Amino acid sequence: MVHKYNAKKTQKYFDSLAGDYFSAYAPRDEILLKLILPKYKEKNSGKITALDFGCGGGALLLKMLERGIKAKGIEKHDELYQLAQKRLGESGFDKANVIKGSIKELNSLPKNSFDFIILMGVLQYLPPHQRSQLYVKIHRLLKPKGHIISTFQNAFFDLFTFNKYTVDLFQEKFFKPLGLDKLLGQGITKDLKSLMTHPDKPDYSASTARDNIYVETTNPLTIGEELASYKFKLLQKYFYNFFPLPRLIENKYKGQLDKFKKQFEVTRSKEWYGHFMANAFVVDCVKEN
Numbered sequence: 001m002v003h004k005y006n007a008k009k010t011q012k013y014f015d016s017l018a019g020d021y022f023s024a025y026a027p028r029d030e031i032l033l034k035l036i037l038p039k040y041k042e043k044n045s046g047k048i049t050a051l052d053f054g055c056g057g058g059a060l061l062l063k064m065l066e067r068g069i070k071a072k073g074i075e076k077h078d079e080l081y082q083l084a085q086k087r088l089g090e091s092g093f094d095k096a097n098v099i100k101g102s103i104k105e106l107n108s109l110p111k112n113s114f115d116f117i118i119l120m121g122v123l124q125y126l127p128p129h130q131r132s133q134l135y136v137k138i139h140r141l142l143k144p145k146g147h148i149i150s151t152f153q154n155a156f157f158d159l160f161t162f163n164k165y166t167v168d169l170f171q172e173k174f175f176k177p178l179g180l181d182k183l184l185g186q187g188i189t190k191d192l193k194s195l196m197t198h199p200d201k202p203d204y205s206a207s208t209a210r211d212n213i214y215v216e217t218t219n220p221l222t223i224g225e226e227l228a229s230y231k232f233k234l235l236q237k238y239f240y241n242f243f244p245l246p247r248l249i250e251n252k253y254k255g256q257l258d259k260f261k262k263q264f265e266v267t268r269s270k271e272w273y274g275h276f277m278a279n280a281f282v283v284d285c286v287k288e289n
């Protein structure tokens with residue numbers, strides 16, 4: 001079941017996670033720091049300015065500041081905001097680099113002022129109208145030829161898992177948009193489930209976002225069109241969070257897959273396997289005037 005957007009529930013969910021939001025290794029951060037930024041620096045001299053929207057506990061913000069990037073973060077949820085400020089303060093950076101707020105607060109930042117605007121693990125939690133507002137405001141804030149670096153939840157990964165999320169994918173991305181549910185009735189979901197051994201697995205988890213709040217999954221084949229409609233040109237997709245086997249059978253091979261899995265993160269993130277084996281992707285796109 002896909003949850004409807006509810007601002008209060010989303011707020012509560014992220015507040016409850018605050019303590020966990022400072023992981024040392026995040027493949028999406030590595031993709032930015034090791035693949036995207038070095039390539040950008042080859043062609044552009046001068047100090048890079050960046051805004052990390054939904055900066056969470058500030059992990060990436062800190063890494064950017066440590067690399068000499070003039071970076072700011074903006075965070076809506078109070079506990080995460082406090083955590084980001086604390087982390088920056090402890091590392092000797094100005095706490096004022098973290099702004100409390102969300103989409104509305106972007107109005108007070110000067111236009112054409114950032115080389116990069118970063119959205120790591122953010123867009124999938126926004127309802128469509130907020131996502132749309134955000135694209136428009138980001139367009140104003142980016143310098144000409146500035147980049148959006150954003151992650152998306154990979155819709156195709158759900159085809160690879162043979163579980164309750166596969167059922168959600170059929171409903172949300174095929175049955176509803178094509179009107180097959182109206183044409184054939186709700187029985188098609190039952191029929192679909194009859195083809196699967198575990199259509200109700202995995203069990204509910206309080207920490208899994210999509211079991212608790214609205215999470216949008218995105219088709220990696222059409223993301224370029226979504227971005228183009230807001231005047232951004234897709235440059236590259238990088239897949240991450242690889243699961244080379246469907247997760248319900250992965251445990252059987254625990255320990256044997258770690259090394260194999262790791263070789264895909266970052267290094268092989270541009271290969272086609274990611275369309276199915278990775279649960280998320282980073283997009284690098286550039287502002288068009």
Ligand SMILES: C[S@@+](CC[C@H](N)C(=O)[O-])C[C@H]1O[C@@H](n2cnc3c(N)ncnc32)[C@H](O)[C@@H]1O
Binds near residue numbers: 060
């Ligand atoms: C999974 S966390 C990612 C945090 C951080 N970017 C990182 O990579 O660790 C999701 C972020 O999205 C933000 N977020 C969720 N819904 C939001 C909304 N409606 N408006 C603004 N930010 C939102 C949360 O506050 C949180 O910082």
